[in-house]
Amino acid sequence: MSGNLWTETEARRAGLQRSMEREGLDGVLITQNVGLYYFTGSMQTGYLFVPVEGEAVFYVKRSLARARAESSARIEELGPFRGFGARLAEDYPDVFGKKSPAIGADLDVLPAQTFLRLKEAVPNADWKDASALLRRLRSVKSPYETERIRRAAQAAASALEDGLSRLREGMTELELMAAIENSLRLQGHIGIMRMRGYNQEIMTGMVAAGEAAAEPTYFDGPAGGRGLTAAAPQSSSLRPIRRDEPILLDIGCCIDGYVIDQTRTAVIGRLPDELMRAYETAEAIMRETESALRPGAIPERLYARSLEMAKEAGLSEHFMGFGADQVRFLGHGIGLEIDEWPVLARGFADPLEEGTVLAIEPKFTFPGFGVVGIENTYRIAGDGFETLTLSPEKLYVVVG
Amino acid sequence: MSGNLWTETEARRAGLQRSMEREGLDGVLITQNVGLYYFTGSMQTGYLFVPVEGEAVFYVKRSLARARAESSARIEELGPFRGFGARLAEDYPDVFGKKSPAIGADLDVLPAQTFLRLKEAVPNADWKDASALLRRLRSVKSPYETERIRRAAQAAASALEDGLSRLREGMTELELMAAIENSLRLQGHIGIMRMRGYNQEIMTGMVAAGEAAAEPTYFDGPAGGRGLTAAAPQSSSLRPIRRDEPILLDIGCCIDGYVIDQTRTAVIGRLPDELMRAYETAEAIMRETESALRPGAIPERLYARSLEMAKEAGLSEHFMGFGADQVRFLGHGIGLEIDEWPVLARGFADPLEEGTVLAIEPKFTFPGFGVVGIENTYRIAGDGFETLTLSPEKLYVVVG
Numbered sequence: 001m002s003g004n005l006w007t008e009t010e011a012r013r014a015g016l017q018r019s020m021e022r023e024g025l026d027g028v029l030i031t032q033n034v035g036l037y038y039f040t041g042s043m044q045t046g047y048l049f050v051p052v053e054g055e056a057v058f059y060v061k062r063s064l065a066r067a068r069a070e071s072s073a074r075i076e077e078l079g080p081f082r083g084f085g086a087r088l089a090e091d092y093p094d095v096f097g098k099k100s101p102a103i104g105a106d107l108d109v110l111p112a113q114t115f116l117r118l119k120e121a122v123p124n125a126d127w128k129d130a131s132a133l134l135r136r137l138r139s140v141k142s143p144y145e146t147e148r149i150r151r152a153a154q155a156a157a158s159a160l161e162d163g164l165s166r167l168r169e170g171m172t173e174l175e176l177m178a179a180i181e182n183s184l185r186l187q188g189h190i191g192i193m194r195m196r197g198y199n200q201e202i203m204t205g206m207v208a209a210g211e212a213a214a215e216p217t218y219f220d221g222p223a224g225g226r227g228l229t230a231a232a233p234q235s236s237s238l239r240p241i242r243r244d245e246p247i248l249l250d251i252g253c254c255i256d257g258y259v260i261d262q263t264r265t266a267v268i269g270r271l272p273d274e275l276m277r278a279y280e281t282a283e284a285i286m287r288e289t290e291s292a293l294r295p296g297a298i299p300e301r302l303y304a305r306s307l308e309m310a311k312e313a314g315l316s317e318h319f320m321g322f323g324a325d326q327v328r329f330l331g332h333g334i335g336l337e338i339d340e341w342p343v344l345a346r347g348f349a350d351p352l353e354e355g356t357v358l359a360i361e362p363k364f365t366f367p368g369f370g371v372v373g374i375e376n377t378y379r380i381a382g383d384g385f386e387t388l389t390l391s392p393e394k395l396y397v398v399v400g
Numbered sequence: 401m402s403g404n405l406w407t408e409t410e411a412r413r414a415g416l417q418r419s420m421e422r423e424g425l426d427g428v429l430i431t432q433n434v435g436l437y438y439f440t441g442s443m444q445t446g447y448l449f450v451p452v453e454g455e456a457v458f459y460v461k462r463s464l465a466r467a468r469a470e471s472s473a474r475i476e477e478l479g480p481f482r483g484f485g486a487r488l489a490e491d492y493p494d495v496f497g498k499k500s501p502a503i504g505a506d507l508d509v510l511p512a513q514t515f516l517r518l519k520e521a522v523p524n525a526d527w528k529d530a531s532a533l534l535r536r537l538r539s540v541k542s543p544y545e546t547e548r549i550r551r552a553a554q555a556a557a558s559a560l561e562d563g564l565s566r567l568r569e570g571m572t573e574l575e576l577m578a579a580i581e582n583s584l585r586l587q588g589h590i591g592i593m594r595m596r597g598y599n600q601e602i603m604t605g606m607v608a609a610g611e612a613a614a615e616p617t618y619f620d621g622p623a624g625g626r627g628l629t630a631a632a633p634q635s636s637s638l639r640p641i642r643r644d645e646p647i648l649l650d651i652g653c654c655i656d657g658y659v660i661d662q663t664r665t666a667v668i669g670r671l672p673d674e675l676m677r678a679y680e681t682a683e684a685i686m687r688e689t690e691s692a693l694r695p696g697a698i699p700e701r702l703y704a705r706s707l708e709m710a711k712e713a714g715l716s717e718h719f720m721g722f723g724a725d726q727v728r729f730l731g732h733g734i735g736l737e738i739d740e741w742p743v744l745a746r747g748f749a750d751p752l753e754e755g756t757v758l759a760i761e762p763k764f765t766f767p768g769f770g771v772v773g774i775e776n777t778y779r780i781a782g783d784g785f786e787t788l789t790l791s792p793e794k795l796y797v798v799v800g
Contacts, residue, residue, distance in 0.1 A: 181582070230442060
């Protein structure tokens with residue numbers, strides 16, 4: 001492991017301990033691969049126990065050798081799962097000697113079956129849902145993390161440029177998507193992007209054109225896309241890209257664990273007037289959001305202001321999806337996962353902090369015609385923000 | 401939806417009802433995207449309730465429009481989650497009018513947080529873990545499903561051929577992997593492969609060479625690979641491919657929801673003698689397994705026999721991973737997910753049935769040198785088996 005990540009994961013565990021103390025937790029058990037990586041530097045299979053005071057132990061099932069090489073936390077072999085409670089009691093007598101210690105876990109991702117087994121294996125623990133605490137901790141990124149998001153932004157910008165240079169009338173959404181993915185992969189994209197939400201999946205973003213981009217889907221974003229099959233009902237399809245229709249290029253990639261998310265709109269020829277006006281409204285919403293983007297800004301207010309602007313433009317029904325299929329946010333945190341906190345949505349009232357990284361994505365959906373919009377990733381900085389996305393923000397008019 | 405899938409998903413729900421009756425369940429709630437698709441033909445977000453008798457309802461949150469277009473089960477809008485219990489009680493008075501109806505759910509994948517909310521929303525249900533029941537149902541594939549696995553096998557065979565034609569000494573694992581992925585994607589690979597196991601992830605398989613292929617990892621398979629980073633510690637790396645070392649090409653893809661999994665070993669030049677002998681042992685294990693592969697065969701016995709053969713060859717410590725990092729199976733079911741049932745492992749004693757599809761993968765790991773082996777996907781047929789994998793089974797000796 002690089003010295004940076006070693007020091008950093010130690011500091012993250014210390015930060016977790018401070019949060020636990022504030023929230024009255026005696027310990028936290030991290031079970032999810034992304035959480036394990038975040039707090040130890042290793043993604044091997046096992047459980048990380050962090051007591052409110054003292055040293056954490058990463059109990060590893062497999063691969064012990066790899067965990068020992070990667071983790072900044074002390075490694076122990078997990079051993080038989082039914083003995084895990086006794087093991088914890090032995091290693092942490094101060095915690096599990098209590099009558100009913102409050103133990104937090106990442107219950108938003110831990111499957112119920114494993115949770116029920118944990119309850120049996122560690123019978124005196126009073127289990128608490130630590131999901132919100134963990135998501136809040138992860139929302140502020142260190143320079144180490146931001147540097148990786150920057151690298152992902154570079155790969156995405158270069159892949160977009162490469163993709164646009166190949167864009168021709170008549171090629172399918174999938175052909176353009178595959179070219180972009182190939183460029184991303186050769187730049188070190190790990191081949192998957194991670195989402196935390198149950199049942200949420202994401203390919204490497206999507207290229208979607210015309211009415212196919214506007215097809216509604218379960219995907220928790222403003223545009224889902226037609227997709228190749230009902231068994232993967234989102235992202236690119238086999239539809240050919242035509243002239244004078246919006247082409248949505250929502251591109252992500254994951255470099256060294258960190259994701260970027262960016263969207264640009266392109267057209268071969270000319271956008272219909274109504275869609276051009278909507279694109280300009282998306283730009284105006286982006287500028288207005290940027291004007292308020294700084295430490296202290298309230299996420300739900302940024303979202304409320306975007307709703308107002310969509311309404312003033314007469315585009316409420318088209319904003320962030322259409323009608324019943326609208327999503328109720330303007331942006332989202334991004335880091336090791338695509339769908340991090342905070343969300344620019346109602347209910348997110350904690351002020352933004354320096355170091356928070358957000359993807360902001362005003363988009364407008366016109367069923368039968370297409371989706372237009374923009375998505376940039378920002379870092380909240382001392383006196384405002386810094387744009388991490390590197391692709392020039394404009395409507396890309398292509399000869400094709 | 402095609403007429404086939406309509407009839408088929410109806411039949412699957414009827415099969416589920418027969419299983420529920422046998423196991424004394426009053427109803428089953430399906431929450432996972434793959435399960436929803438399997439039983440309705442639609443992967444939109446919501447909950448499918450199947451009563452032991454009568455009509456199922458798919459309560460959909462988003463997208464209703466798309467679910468209505470895709471699902472063979474009746475669609476209702478989900479509405480506010482806190483009202484879901486009352487809604488079920490109203491729609492299924494015979495079930496929820498009981499004092500404590502036994503309701504199964506897919507607890508192996510449902511997050512604990514959502515499970516705890518469901519327990520509150522549907523207070524009189526006696527929740528049961530239906531994971532095993534659901535996995536058993538899914539293990540036998542219909543002709544409709546097998547046809548899709550065949551298409552995936554075609555794409556994998558063609559991508560392997562394409563990849564091998566580009567293989568050159570000095571190119572990186574990632575470069576070869578990216579070329580294969582590009583071929584798969586253009587043939588309609590949906591861009592992701594699904595695994596059911598918690599924290600398990602898979603790229604499009606892996607290309608891994610020499611000692612990098614032999615590096616242990618958390619991945620629940622015999623070979624993990626070095627990977628690009630500790631944040632994605634498996635699959636291909638930036639290591640250049642050299643002469644006279646084994647190149648493991650473990651290739652998967654997902655066509656119309658169904659996955660294939662196949663492995664071939666290649667070499668530029670000549671394999672070291674010890675690895676050549678191990679490769680031949682993998683072939684011998686494959687032939688021996690095939691000789692017993694038919695309806696009625698017992699999965700754990702097939703595994704036990706492979707262990708014996710590895711031992712006879714003096715290769716026990718190298719079989720299915722090395723030493724402490726060995727996995728304890730010879731193969732696994734495959735379909736909508738990579739890691740389906742049955743597993744060819746201890747504890748799987750139910751006889752194989754006609755229609756079961758299995759990936760069987762004898763492999764040998766030599767730390768510092770590499771991994772050799774084979775993986776084929778088979779369908780259990782009337783009097784034996786049918787090989788679904790289309791790539792010729794041989795050691796691929798490449799000029800490079």
